[in-house]
Amino acid sequence: MMNKAGYDIGFDVGGSHIAGALFSGEKELMRLQTPYPKNEPDKASGIIAQMIEALADAIPEAAEDKLSLLNVVGIAVPGSISRDKRTVLNAYNLGFKNHPLPELIERKLNSRVRVLMANDADAAAWAEYMRGSLKGYANSVLITLGTGVGGGIILNGSLFTGGMGNGVELGHFIMNMAAGEKCSCGVRGCFESCCSATALIREGVRSLSSAPNGMIAALSHGDAANINAKLVIDCARAGDPAAKAIFTEYAHALGCGIASLINIIDPERIAIGGGVSGAGEFLLKPVREYVKQMSFYDNFASIVKATLGNDAGLVGAALLHKTMH
Numbered sequence: 001m002m003n004k005a006g007y008d009i010g011f012d013v014g015g016s017h018i019a020g021a022l023f024s025g026e027k028e029l030m031r032l033q034t035p036y037p038k039n040e041p042d043k044a045s046g047i048i049a050q051m052i053e054a055l056a057d058a059i060p061e062a063a064e065d066k067l068s069l070l071n072v073v074g075i076a077v078p079g080s081i082s083r084d085k086r087t088v089l090n091a092y093n094l095g096f097k098n099h100p101l102p103e104l105i106e107r108k109l110n111s112r113v114r115v116l117m118a119n120d121a122d123a124a125a126w127a128e129y130m131r132g133s134l135k136g137y138a139n140s141v142l143i144t145l146g147t148g149v150g151g152g153i154i155l156n157g158s159l160f161t162g163g164m165g166n167g168v169e170l171g172h173f174i175m176n177m178a179a180g181e182k183c184s185c186g187v188r189g190c191f192e193s194c195c196s197a198t199a200l201i202r203e204g205v206r207s208l209s210s211a212p213n214g215m216i217a218a219l220s221h222g223d224a225a226n227i228n229a230k231l232v233i234d235c236a237r238a239g240d241p242a243a244k245a246i247f248t249e250y251a252h253a254l255g256c257g258i259a260s261l262i263n264i265i266d267p268e269r270i271a272i273g274g275g276v277s278g279a280g281e282f283l284l285k286p287v288r289e290y291v292k293q294m295s296f297y298d299n300f301a302s303i304v305k306a307t308l309g310n311d312a313g314l315v316g317a318a319l320l321h322k323t324m325h
């Protein structure tokens with residue numbers, strides 16, 4: 001069943017929508033998006049089962065049961081997943097706790113498909129490895145810089161999901177235990193508290209009082225609600241001193257985190273994704289310099305921008321069955 005060359009379906013379950021797509025090899029044939037009723041996790045299985053049937057209907061091949069042409073259906077979930085990929089242990093943003101989502105979906109489809117899950121950051125890393133910026137790099141890391149910091153690790157060509165089955169939490173290794181900012185997880189000084197888009201926004205907001213005549217204050221009209229990561233980056237790019245100081249500190253922290261990852265696992269390549277990666281070489285160039293100063297090795301991983309963007313979770317979910325070979 002797992003080796004047949006059929007069609008792939010992947011889902012990305014987000015905080016407000018469930019996106020699903022049908023693929024034939026690398027070609028996307030159809031994509032659907034349905035609102036997800038956030039605090040009603042029991043509805044997710046029904047929604048996804050319906051979406052699987054609708055997507056399978058779009059398979060161009062004639063078959064008595066089009067569901068039989070599908071490889072294992074994969075679902076990317078923003079939370080922790082059991083080692084057998086069959087239970088959402090916890091997905092706080094979705095209201096899932098010990099939720100057997102795949103089994104519920106399979107039951108609704110009379111067991112005509114098999115369903116597996118992965119953490120969305122792991123799925124994204126797998127997608128970058130199979131189809132994107134990490135292709136050909138059997139030991140590699142994806143770091144996503146968004147509202148939080150996440151990512152996944154590929155080791156020896158396999159998706160590494162931890163020894164205890166907890167997965168990897170790239171955002172929560174600790175950089176500054178004494179003077180660090182409080183992280184979303186409650187600990188002080190995590191990588192995420194320094195390197196998320198949220199961290200850039202936090203510092204941008206602080207600059208309203210420390211640099212009231214700066215460009216961030218001007219462009220945001222002094223209103224914290226108008227400050228996002230892109231605004232801070234744009235001001236730094238334009239040469240505003242306060243924004244440049246924030247951005248330099250950010251790049252320094254990111255360089256620190258990446259150098260630590262390099263020292264621990266010595267990957268061949270590290271890809272940077274998430275909203276902040278939109279800064280491109282303006283960010284990556286100083287980061288490479290900091291890594292060069294701090295890495296234990298002279299010859300270290302290439303550091304590049306991830307290429308699959310917001311589709312990474314969906315694509316990785318569709319290719320989840322390939323993690324089992």
Ligand SMILES: [Zn+2]
Nearest residue numbers: 172183185190
């Ligand atoms: Zn943390």
